[in-house]
Amino acid sequence: MSVPHWPAPVAHAPVDATVALPGSKSMTNRALILAALAGEPVRVVRPLRSRDTELMAGALRALGAGVRDEGADWHVTPPADGALAGPARIDVGLAGTVMRFLPPVAALATGAVAIDGDPRARERPMGPIITALRTLGVEIDDGGRAALPFTVRGRGAVDGGAVTIDASGSSQLVSGLLLSAPRFAKGLEVRHEGPPVPSAPHLEMTVRMLREAGAEVEAGEDVWRVGPGALRGGERVIEPDLSNAAQFLGAALVTGGRVTVPGWPGDTAQPGDALRGLLAAMGAEVTLGADGLTVRGTGAFRGIDADLHEVGELTPVLAALAALAEGPSRLTGIAHLRGHETDRLAALVTELNGLGGDVRELPDGLEIRPRPLRGGVFRTYDDHRMVMAAAALGLAVPGVLVENPATVGKTMPGFTDLWTAMLGAA
Known part of the structure; x- marks a missing residue:
């Protein structure tokens, strides 16, 4: 059955809205991994509930961790003896964090863990993490594809040591190894050799969250070391997803209005924080205060010349905004986006x-x-960011019909309702 196209609403007046965003997908999935590998229970406070994070929670449950609802939070209980176990079948969907973070966890389990996902997931870069785990002595059956689907045959432990990989395709290849490294007997050293690793803020996020969980981490230029040791329990508070703010804040620029996102952290490793400078460069007035981050349109709406290598996930919405601006734009440093959801x-x-x-x-x-x-019709290719880009275009272009808007549930269920509510506040 075909899914009806969503008519992206046109803004008939300047927006004037406060938009409360759900939690960060990147932080939620890192917190879930660290909680499942901890030595005591963890409460993940205000996590994102979306397809990507539900897939992560389901994968950890399949390996023996307890992940249960406590109001808006998740309460994560590691296995009583700390031993994750298969056999299990893991569905990663199209979630890069799940497909890159779960294999090292599966290596710590006992038994066969079969990992697969959506058809497009089978095209996404996985070779470096498969090779790295094999270097560490992990048995993986992938039929020589260096891609999904594959089976990790865990033995309940990983010795650890040192590996060298090319992570130029995704920073998640490094993060996936680092997150499980405290449970490796010798810890882990990961060295990157190749073109620059994209999305460096996500690596900083991984390092910060490991340290907050009690891990010993050293981070240098293209080398990361994690010592072996127990991870502590307690609370992990999830920040709002700043990358998901792009289209809402951009609406202020497009319409000459005002949008405030409450709870914007003053100090964060989230790549979405770069929106402050990027939107200001396009002509917005941007202020961070006690009420959150506020963006106001000023009447100026300029094109931009920006290297987005570290914040590639912002590209679709920024490209849509650039198509509506008053001058040309060049968005560079983002060749790695050819290997994303699409x-x-x-x-x-x-x-x-x-x-x-x-x-x-x-x-x-x-x-x-x-x-x-x-x-x-604006096709979205099962890519949540394309839905968000189309919504931004629709503010100023009547008749934009967004294909498969439900795909935005990957990171932001309820997006279309929140978008419509923002415009209703205008």
């Missing part, structure tokens, strides 16, 4: 140009020259 560069070129835009794909990014846009 080839995001090709998808953005196809869909923006399909609405009358002038977007050219570069070797490592996009060149965007604003032109008058028209309505039409």
Whole structure:
């Protein structure tokens, strides 16, 4: 049965809204891993409840950890003897954090753990983490594909040691190894060799959260060391998902209005914090105060020349905003987005140009020259960020019909209701 297209609402007046965002997916899935590997129970406070995080919770339950609801929180109880166990079948969906973070956890379990996901997940980079685990003595059956599906044959322990990988395809390849490393008998040293690792703030997030859980971590230039040791329990408070703020804050710029996101942290490792500088460069007035982060449109709406290598997840919404701006934009440093939920560069070129835009794909990014846009179907390729980009376009372009809006449930269930409510407050 086909899913009806969602007519992206047009803003008929400047927005004036406060938008409370759900928790960070990246922090939630890291917190769940660390909690399942801890020596005592952990309460994950205000986690994101979405497809990606429910898949992570389900995977950990399948390996013997207790993950149960306590109001809006999750209460995570490691196995009584600390021993995770298979056999198990793990569905990673299209979640990069699940497909990269779970294999090292599965290596610590006893028994066979079969891991698979959506069809597109089988195309995403997994070779470096498979090779690294084999270097550490873990048996993995992948049929020579270096990709999903594969089976990890855990023996209940991993010696650890040192591995060298090329993580230029995704910072998650490093984070996935580091998160389980405290449970390795000798800890772990991960060394990166290759082009720069993208999304460096996510690596900082991993290091911070490991340390908060009691791990000993050293982080240098392209090398990370985690000592063996117990992880502590207690509370892990999840920040609002700042990357999911992009389209809401961008609405203030597009409409000349005001949007406030409460609870914006003053000190964070989330890549979404870069929105403060990026939106200001496009002409917005940006202030961080006790009420949260507030963005106001000023009447200026400029194009931008930005290296997004460390914040690639912001690209789809920024590209949509750039297509509505008053001058050309170049978004670079994002060749790795070709390996995300979809080839995001090709998808953005196809869909923006399909609405009358002038977007050219570069070797490592996009060149965007604003032109008058028209309505039409905006395909989303099972990619939540494409839904968000289409919503931003629809603010100023009547007749944008968003394909499969439900795919946004990957990281933000209820997005369309929240979007419509923001416009209703205008």
